[in-house]
Amino acid sequence: MKKYRPIEHTADIGLVAYGRDLGECFSNAAWGLFSCITDLRRVRPEEVREVRVEAGDTEALLVDWLNELLFLFDSEGFLGRRFDVVEIGDGRLRARVWGERLDPERHRTRIAVKATTYHQLQVVQRDGWRARVIFDV
Amino acid sequence: MGTEEQSTLVTQSCLYRPVAVLKGVVVMLKEAVEEWMGAVRKIDDYRWELPQNYKEGMNVPGLVFADEEMMRVIGRDQSLEQVANVATLPGIVGRSMAMPDIHWGYGFPIGGVAATRVNDGVVSPGGVGFDINCGVRLLRTELTEVEVRPKLQELVAALYTAVPSGVGVGGKLRLDAKEIDKVLLNGALWAVERGYGLHEDLELLESQGRLPGADPTKVGSKPRQRGAPQLGTLGAGNHFLEVQVVEDVYQPETAQAMGIHGYGQVLVMIHTGSRGLGHQVCEDYLKVMDGAIKRYGIHLPDRQLACAPVSSPEGQDYLAAMACGANFAWANRQCITHWVREAFTQVFQKSPHELGIRTVYDVAHNIAKIEEHVVPSPSSGQVSKRVKLCVHRKGATRAYPAGHPEIPAAYQGIGQPVLIPGDMGRYSFIAVGTEQAMAETFGSTCHGAGRMQSRAAAMRSLKGTDIRGRLEARGIAVQAGSYRGLLEEASEAYKDVAHVVDITEKAGISLKVVKVRPLGVIKG
Numbered sequence: 001m002k003k004y005r006p007i008e009h010t011a012d013i014g015l016v017a018y019g020r021d022l023g024e025c026f027s028n029a030a031w032g033l034f035s036c037i038t039d040l041r042r043v044r045p046e047e048v049r050e051v052r053v054e055a056g057d058t059e060a061l062l063v064d065w066l067n068e069l070l071f072l073f074d075s076e077g078f079l080g081r082r083f084d085v086v087e088i089g090d091g092r093l094r095a096r097v098w099g100e101r102l103d104p105e106r107h108r109t110r111i112a113v114k115a116t117t118y119h120q121l122q123v124v125q126r127d128g129w130r131a132r133v134i135f136d137v
Numbered sequence: 138m139g140t141e142e143q144s145t146l147v148t149q150s151c152l153y154r155p156v157a158v159l160k161g162v163v164v165m166l167k168e169a170v171e172e173w174m175g176a177v178r179k180i181d182d183y184r185w186e187l188p189q190n191y192k193e194g195m196n197v198p199g200l201v202f203a204d205e206e207m208m209r210v211i212g213r214d215q216s217l218e219q220v221a222n223v224a225t226l227p228g229i230v231g232r233s234m235a236m237p238d239i240h241w242g243y244g245f246p247i248g249g250v251a252a253t254r255v256n257d258g259v260v261s262p263g264g265v266g267f268d269i270n271c272g273v274r275l276l277r278t279e280l281t282e283v284e285v286r287p288k289l290q291e292l293v294a295a296l297y298t299a300v301p302s303g304v305g306v307g308g309k310l311r312l313d314a315k316e317i318d319k320v321l322l323n324g325a326l327w328a329v330e331r332g333y334g335l336h337e338d339l340e341l342l343e344s345q346g347r348l349p350g351a352d353p354t355k356v357g358s359k360p361r362q363r364g365a366p367q368l369g370t371l372g373a374g375n376h377f378l379e380v381q382v383v384e385d386v387y388q389p390e391t392a393q394a395m396g397i398h399g400y401g402q403v404l405v406m407i408h409t410g411s412r413g414l415g416h417q418v419c420e421d422y423l424k425v426m427d428g429a430i431k432r433y434g435i436h437l438p439d440r441q442l443a444c445a446p447v448s449s450p451e452g453q454d455y456l457a458a459m460a461c462g463a464n465f466a467w468a469n470r471q472c473i474t475h476w477v478r479e480a481f482t483q484v485f486q487k488s489p490h491e492l493g494i495r496t497v498y499d500v501a502h503n504i505a506k507i508e509e510h511v512v513p514s515p516s517s518g519q520v521s522k523r524v525k526l527c528v529h530r531k532g533a534t535r536a537y538p539a540g541h542p543e544i545p546a547a548y549q550g551i552g553q554p555v556l557i558p559g560d561m562g563r564y565s566f567i568a569v570g571t572e573q574a575m576a577e578t579f580g581s582t583c584h585g586a587g588r589m590q591s592r593a594a595a596m597r598s599l600k601g602t603d604i605r606g607r608l609e610a611r612g613i614a615v616q617a618g619s620y621r622g623l624l625e626e627a628s629e630a631y632k633d634v635a636h637v638v639d640i641t642e643k644a645g646i647s648l649k650v651v652k653v654r655p656l657g658v659i660k661g
Contacts, residue, residue, distance in 0.1 A: 008591040010214045010241040037304065059440075060427060067420050074363040074413040077305050102305045109304035110621055111592070112373035112661065114416045115267040118423065118440035119243030134243055136267045136416075137374055137592070 004032035007132070013111065014120075014134035018127075022058070023085035025129035026065055026093065030083045033066050034099075036111045036135065037073065043081040043107065045098035052094050058123045062131055065093055066116040077102035111137050166213050173212035177201065183644040187220055187233075194438065195224040200232035202583075202644050207237050210589060210632060214241035216248075222438045223251050227446075228258020230512050230526065234578055236533050237640040238587030238632060242266075244441030247532035247588075250581045253447065255507060255525040259435065260452045261444035262426060262459070264529030265505050267419040269462030271376075271410030272343075272501040273556040274470040275567065276477060277396045279493030280403040280485070282382045285656065286612075288484050292380060293614040293657035295480040300378055300473050302371035302661035303618035310369045310472070317361050318353040320368065324464030325499075328471035338474065340545050342499040343535060343553075346467035348506075352457035356414075357421055360458075364414025364465055369472035373622055373661030376409040377561060378473070380614075380657035384564060387649045391551045391569060395497050397651055404653055405494075406565060407473050408558055410503065411466035418462045422455045447527050456505065456527075463504055470499060497567075498545075498554035502584035505529045510579050528579045536570030536582040536647045544570075555647050559586045559634030561626055562608060564654045566638045573645035582647035586634035595630040596621070614657040622660055 004017040015032040019025025034040055051068050055061040072078040082098035102109070114136040122132040177185040180200075185208060187199030199220040203211060211217060216239050223245055224233035230252050239248030244263035253259055285292065301308050312320065320327045325346025329336055339345050371378055383402045386392045397404070411418075426443035429451045430436075435444065445451035474496065478489035485492060508528050511521045537544050537553040544553040552569035559565045574580050590598070604623045605615050617623045641647045 006593065008593050010216075010591050011247055011588045012243060013592060055424075056428065060424070064424070071359055071363060071417065073305065074367070074416075075359075077307075104306075109373075109619060111625075112304045114374075115420050117243035118427070118443070121440060136243060 003028040006032070009134055012134055013137050014132065017131045018129070020128045022129050023088045025123070025131050026062060026088060027083040027085050029062060029066060029131050029133060030069055030080060033069060033113065033135070034080050036113055038079055038107050038109050040081045043079045044100050045082045046100040047078070047098070049078060049097045051097055054092050056091055059118070059121045061091055061093055062123055062133060063116045063118060063121065066133065069097065070113060070115065072097070079107065113137050170209050170212035173217055174208065177208070177217070183640055187217060189224070192221040192225070194436070195221055196226070196229050197224050197232055199224055199235065201235040201239070202640055202646065203237045204640055207636065207640060211235070211239055216241045216246040219244070219246040220249065222442060223249060223264070225438055226251060226253060226259055226261060226442065226444060227435060228253040230254055230524070231579065234581070236581070236583040237637045238532070238583045238585055240587045240589070242531065244439050245529070245531045248583065249531045250529065250533045250578055252510065252526040252528045252579045255447045255527055258447055258527060259444035260447045260455060260505055260527050261442055261529065262419050262422045262455055263441045263443060264531050265419065265459060266503040266531050267416045268410040268503055269415035269418060269459055270466035270501040271503040272466060272470065272499060273558055274407040274474060274499040275497040275554070275556050276405040276474060276494055277497050278403045278405070278481070281401045282403060282656065283401065285380070285403050289380070289614045289657055292480065292484045293616050293659060295484050296378060296380070296477060296657070297616035297659050299476040299480040300371055300659065301369065302373065302378070302659065304373045304661065306370060306661070307366040308369035312365050312368060314361065317365055320468045321353040321356060321461035321464055322351050323347055324467035325471040328468045328475070333472045333475035338471065338496040341496040341547070342467060343501050346471060346499065348460040348463045350457055351460035351464050353461055355454045355458040356418060356461045360414045360417035360421065363417045364412055367412035367414070368465065368469055369476070370412060370469070371409050371473065371659070371661050372412055373618060375626060376661060378477070378659040379406045379561070379655050381406055381565065381653040382656050383651055384654045385652035387651070391650045394548065394551045395554055395567070395650070396495060397497070397567070403656070404497070405477055406556070406558060407470055407477070409469060409473070411462045412469065414465045415462035418458045422458060425451050425455070459505060463501060466501070467499070498556060500534050500556050502534045503531055508579065526579065528581070530581055532584045533581045534584045535580055536574040536578070537580045538570050538572045538575055555582055557583060557585055557634060557638055560628045560631040561655060561658045561660070562613070562628035563633070564635065564652055566634060566649055567651040567653070568638060568641070568647040568649050570647055571645055574647060578646050582641045583637050586631040586637060588630055589632045590630040592625040592630070595625050595627055599624050599627055599629060602627070608658065613655050616658070617660040626660065
């Protein structure tokens with residue numbers, strides 16, 4: 001199954017992520033986000049970070065999840081490449097994220113993603129789950 | 138969570154379809170443009186109204202500054218729909234405005250101006266954007282192109298080393314928690330007090346580089362953690378540092394007042410903002426506002442427009458945190474200014490004073506400010522009165538006229554300098570604000586060229602193009618962190634900024650003073 005598909009926007013960039021269940025869909029959205037930033041094939045799953053987010057609804061949960069990952073990248077250079085969603089539902093998400101810190105010798109960076117937006121945000125159940133999200137870049 | 142019917146939205150917009158149906162997209166784009174041309178009403182050659190009845194819930198009409206050719210470019214994406222959406226904000230006055238460089242943003246269009254009443258209107262973090270006080274600093278030198286040309290490569294390399302840039306690249310400064318609070322409170326002044334730059338720089342910055350009302354207690358720990366390693370960094374994307382040369386002077390006396398003497402003079406332009414600190418402040422408060430809209434009974438066509446009454450605790454907290462973000466950005470551009478001076482000194486073996494490296498001006502083009510403006514009073518017909526407004530400029534520049542008390546003494550006679558960067562391959566402009574802007578746009582004008590092509594589209598159409606070689610062939614030296622970043626910022630992706638500033642000039646909301654072209658480009 002395809003993890004995600006990029007979508008075009010004049011100034012920014014977005015993606016539609018797919019998943020058999022909501023957890024996989026969120027995990028694939030995270031893969032898509034980090035794929036904007038760097039080539040994930042070069043990122044090793046060496047360290048793990050626990051991520052917990054809470055939000056009022058599923059869409060906001062997606063925004064908070066992706067923003068939490070951006071926070072990890074901006075504050076400590078952490079690039080995620082494996083996203084194990086341990087718990088998702090009732091506006092709560094808990095995940096273990098495997099990856100490593102940015103090493104300019106090995107990782108070529110692509111796009112600076114500033115934030116995840118609520119613009120045209122959508123999480124729907126169709127052929128499994130799909131989530132559409134636009135990033136400010 | 139969406140239902141089955143809503144899920145069709147996933148592929149609703151033509152711009153969202155896969156590349157395989159590109160041909161279909163071209164046809165749909167043409168249709169979209171024609172639809173927009175039917176929806177707007179031409180006021181004159183440079184003004185178009187989006188009527189209040191275009192969309193349910195609009196509190197004011199929309200006003201777009203564009204000529205017909207530009208309207209046809211604007212009509213290709215969803216930015217006019219966003220102008221209509223902004224018009225639904227509670228307490229908006231005048232018009233929901235779009236400058237000629239407008240393009241599709243998230244929530245607000247980029248190139249939008251919206252003023253809301255302080256007493257019963259809202260403030261929207263989306264109307265400022267994630268990059269709070271993204272802005273432009275312009276420095277002048279007493280060097281000429283002839284003097285710089287032989288050392289250009291060396292200069293650009295020195296600048297690239299002196300000013301950290303790129304995705305995930307941290308800065309040279311290490312700040313503890315106490316120090317960050319001082320940055321958030323004092324902005325550019327903090328930097329000058331730490332030895333980065335001169336006191337004389339400060340009076341030449343919008344708001345003196347220090348927005349009042351900043352309250353660091355309203356900024357959480359996450360923005361600090363994100364921002365601390367990034368103070369004094371350029372970032373990536375459309376941010377840049379350019380060595381420029383004066384190509385044309387339209388108003389010699391006005392230029393002279395800015396210390397710009399004429400053709401061949403070398404200038405430096407810095408375009409960056411508040412980095413991760415600002416991004417996180419915006420994120421944090423969008424979440425607050427997302428909860429607040431229900432409490433205040435506000436209905437919005439786009440969740441990214443989330444807002445709260447200016448006078449509410451949420452609104453006040455956001456403005457206090459946003460001011461901190463704005464001050465961080467001014468401190469950032471001030472530190473970079475200092476390192477630019479150092480790099481010039483290293484290359485030319487003369488002090489910044491001898492080289493005449495002085496600040497011309499510094500503008501914020503993503504910001505919300507509390508200002509007083511004259512607006513027609515709806516209750517008393519045509520009678521106008523001064524009202525306190527929250528002016529959101531999202532990809533728009535303040536453009537105050539001569540004599541305005543908010544602008545530096547040096548510019549009282551000419552009006553506020555407006556710094557309008559173009560794309561890296563062509564040219565940029567320096568303009569001044571006008572009375573017309575004061576009367577019509579809450580003292581605002583355009584902020585740049587405005588994107589026309591998505592990053593992916595630019596990548597597709599330019600794949601394999603030697604952008605660096607193309608720039609070098611035109612005498613422009615380049616230092617960039619990534620080839621892809623360079624491709625995405627190619628001239629083709631942008632509107633022609635000369636067209637943009639011609640429209641604002643003919644509409645009278647800012648007047649061209651100087652045209653510059655790039656000599657050296659540094660990008661993250």
